[in-house]
Amino acid sequence: xxxxxxxxxxxxxxxxxxxxxxxxxxxxxxxxxxxxxxxxxxxxxxxxxxxxxxxxxxxxxxxxxxxxxxxxxxxxxxxxxxxxxxxxxxxxxxxxxxxxxxxxxxxxxxxxxxxxxxxxxxxxxxxxxxxxxxxxxxxxxxxxxxxxxxxxxxxxxxxxxxxxxxxxxxxxxxxxxxxxxxxxxxxxxxxxxxxxxxxxxxxxxxxxxxxxxxxxxxxxxxxxxxxxxxxxxxxxxxxxxxxxxxxxxxxxxxxxxxxxxxxxxxxxxxxxxxxxxxxxxxxxxxxxxxxxxxxxxxxxxxxxxxxxxxxxxxxxxxxxxxxxxxxxxxxxxxxxxxxxxxxxxxxxxxxxxxxxxxxxxxxxxxxxx
Amino acid sequence: xxxxxxxxxxxxxxxxxxxxxxxxxxxxxxxxxxxxxxxxxxxxxxxxxxxxxxxxxxxxxxxxxxxxxxxxxxxxxxxxxxxxxxxxxxxxxxxxxxxxxxxxxxxxxxxxxxxxxxxxxxxxxxxxxxxxxxxxxxxxxxxxxxxxxxxxxxxxxxxxxxxxxxxxxxxxxxxxxxxxxxxxxxxxxxxxxxxxxxxxxxxxxxxxxxxxxxxxxxxxxxxxxxxxxxxxxxxxxxxxxxxxxxxxxxxxxxxxxxxxxxxxxxxxxxxxxxxxxxxxxxxxxxxxxxxxxxxxxxxxxxxxxxxxxxxxxxxxxxxxxxxxxxxxxxxxxxxxxxxxx
Numbered sequence: 001x002x003x004x005x006x007x008x009x010x011x012x013x014x015x016x017x018x019x020x021x022x023x024x025x026x027x028x029x030x031x032x033x034x035x036x037x038x039x040x041x042x043x044x045x046x047x048x049x050x051x052x053x054x055x056x057x058x059x060x061x062x063x064x065x066x067x068x069x070x071x072x073x074x075x076x077x078x079x080x081x082x083x084x085x086x087x088x089x090x091x092x093x094x095x096x097x098x099x100x101x102x103x104x105x106x107x108x109x110x111x112x113x114x115x116x117x118x119x120x121x122x123x124x125x126x127x128x129x130x131x132x133x134x135x136x137x138x139x140x141x142x143x144x145x146x147x148x149x150x151x152x153x154x155x156x157x158x159x160x161x162x163x164x165x166x167x168x169x170x171x172x173x174x175x176x177x178x179x180x181x182x183x184x185x186x187x188x189x190x191x192x193x194x195x196x197x198x199x200x201x202x203x204x205x206x207x208x209x210x211x212x213x214x215x216x217x218x219x220x221x222x223x224x225x226x227x228x229x230x231x232x233x234x235x236x237x238x239x240x241x242x243x244x245x246x247x248x249x250x251x252x253x254x255x256x257x258x259x260x261x262x263x264x265x266x267x268x269x270x271x272x273x274x275x276x277x278x279x280x281x282x283x284x285x286x287x288x289x290x291x292x293x294x295x296x297x298x299x300x301x302x303x304x305x306x307x308x309x310x311x312x313x314x315x316x317x318x319x320x321x322x323x324x325x326x327x328x329x330x331x332x333x334x335x336x337x338x339x340x341x342x343x344x345x346x347x348x349x350x351x352x353x354x355x356x357x358x359x360x361x362x363x364x365x366x367x368x369x
Numbered sequence: 370x371x372x373x374x375x376x377x378x379x380x381x382x383x384x385x386x387x388x389x390x391x392x393x394x395x396x397x398x399x400x401x402x403x404x405x406x407x408x409x410x411x412x413x414x415x416x417x418x419x420x421x422x423x424x425x426x427x428x429x430x431x432x433x434x435x436x437x438x439x440x441x442x443x444x445x446x447x448x449x450x451x452x453x454x455x456x457x458x459x460x461x462x463x464x465x466x467x468x469x470x471x472x473x474x475x476x477x478x479x480x481x482x483x484x485x486x487x488x489x490x491x492x493x494x495x496x497x498x499x500x501x502x503x504x505x506x507x508x509x510x511x512x513x514x515x516x517x518x519x520x521x522x523x524x525x526x527x528x529x530x531x532x533x534x535x536x537x538x539x540x541x542x543x544x545x546x547x548x549x550x551x552x553x554x555x556x557x558x559x560x561x562x563x564x565x566x567x568x569x570x571x572x573x574x575x576x577x578x579x580x581x582x583x584x585x586x587x588x589x590x591x592x593x594x595x596x597x598x599x600x601x602x603x604x605x606x607x608x609x610x611x612x613x614x615x616x617x618x619x620x621x622x623x624x625x626x627x628x629x630x631x632x633x634x635x636x637x638x639x640x641x642x643x644x645x646x647x648x649x650x651x652x653x654x655x656x657x658x659x660x661x662x663x664x665x666x667x668x669x670x671x672x673x674x675x676x677x678x679x680x681x682x683x684x685x686x687x688x689x690x691x692x693x694x695x696x697x698x699x700x701x702x703x704x705x706x707x708x709x710x
Contacts, residue, residue, distance in 0.1 A: 004632065013692045047694020118560055224692060340699075361696040 007223030037064030037352025044361035074099030127164035193219035202257030279319030384504025407496035414498035424459035439567025443485030459521030471510030544671035550641035569645035587655035
């Protein structure tokens, strides 16, 4: 833990907070988006928002893969669990996320064979151990988790395992950010670039943001010092009117990304021409599916969906929260109709969901817009 | 040595009430409980326990795996129940145990757990005065379930409950948290992690009793933070009493392997189960003295004062972070689920 504790040093944190307070111009507001749901949780877990000047406004972004998944895809995955002999596997994060007809946990309680796994490799192992069953892995996540799915597909092919398949819901962060920043945009002054996904795609993937949208981006880690440093670097840049890209998470993020992971993804996946996002609508080239060569390992070809997606635009409060247009605590459903016990949207259950973070760590705060 | 059942595995006949049942009970169970067995095999145990207030509790144990570093289901079944008695300020007087065994379970597994149960009862100083054994079909159980019911005598002068808790009271924690929950998680083998860690399963009465004897009026509320961890126990207090519990995060003892595993798995140690710790809310003026007393008892060295009862925000548990911020410490929702990225 020593390697983490240095990033939690109270004196250094107090020093950074002092510098932030001195830099902040009281005459203006600073709208800073943390794209990644992990950052939202880290900010709240360490109690940092209280310590920032009140005109520094943190706005959470769409970087929670479970939250942006439309309910139709969850229904589709659960329909696969209804098929004879199927074991549906998913990350623990997915287990309580509601589709229109209930969550994977509820499907399990009703007798479907639904199991939480820690890695797609576990799904492959399960398939090898149960040759008479068909194992489906409900793959979700940005480029963070996609390489592990890709490697599992390659391993399944090499081992000639035929009773495993991937229900691919992997999405790409850059098209989502492009959609978010496209006019009218979310009125942002700066952006904390995601940490984990950047370890795969590299920080240079965000060069278009300062260039095309004129706001600075700081790629950050998840510890208090990381987050406060990112806030300070952004405030300095916003004050100077300087829009550039900073990689402040070099201990994990190479500028050019992880070549081996990107190669594995490229070998296995191709881009879908369009994909439905909860709250953001259909975004072109924003998701991945298995290449034709791996069709025999593609759950969507094992069990073709009855209909293509749920085309209706999502005007639920979840969508407004995901686009940074509404704070979780301003949602009329927050904490009442929608709570972790009875979630209406994934934002309230996922460990990366903004509403879950606000509910867990800051329920009592007054609603603000 | 008494005759063992003829098969190396438990069969339905062992629970059918006939000869095989009798062999299992008289030949295996009773002898393996050893000195802890004080029963008669009659339908009920009859106890002569004199005057005073009694505490009674029951608990079912379904842990998987049955054995784990630092404990097993048989030991847990004793410690869990005597600890629930201790939280009422009661020393254990008698215990009864019911076993539900899945057909096909190795007899030696059952024997090992009975031995563990007998030894744990011996360590806790509680006689086992009765029990019951059932066998269920293969596939209808998880090897072995154990349920225990305990009877205890409440120490004189002790009055515990949320209604006795006052603003300004301090929260005392008996030692490092999360050892049991993380040990079980790792023992299941579902997470590819290894750590030098053992369950903290133990009877806590030897730690609680001296505190109550030292100053019975100063101890207001006791709770063992088992499932749901410290967060759940304190949230219940905050809700029942209508006050806020404010924790000082840096003061909460957590062993390094537990902190590390929680970091990796995205868990909060405050949500992780314990089987050998307790929380005590104590009067502010007595807190330091009671802490010293607790630390002077073997097994209480890791105790700490971790929080304070405040007027508000009502019914909430807060943690003050080392940097001066605060966060809500909520109840755990469902099972602790690992985060994915």
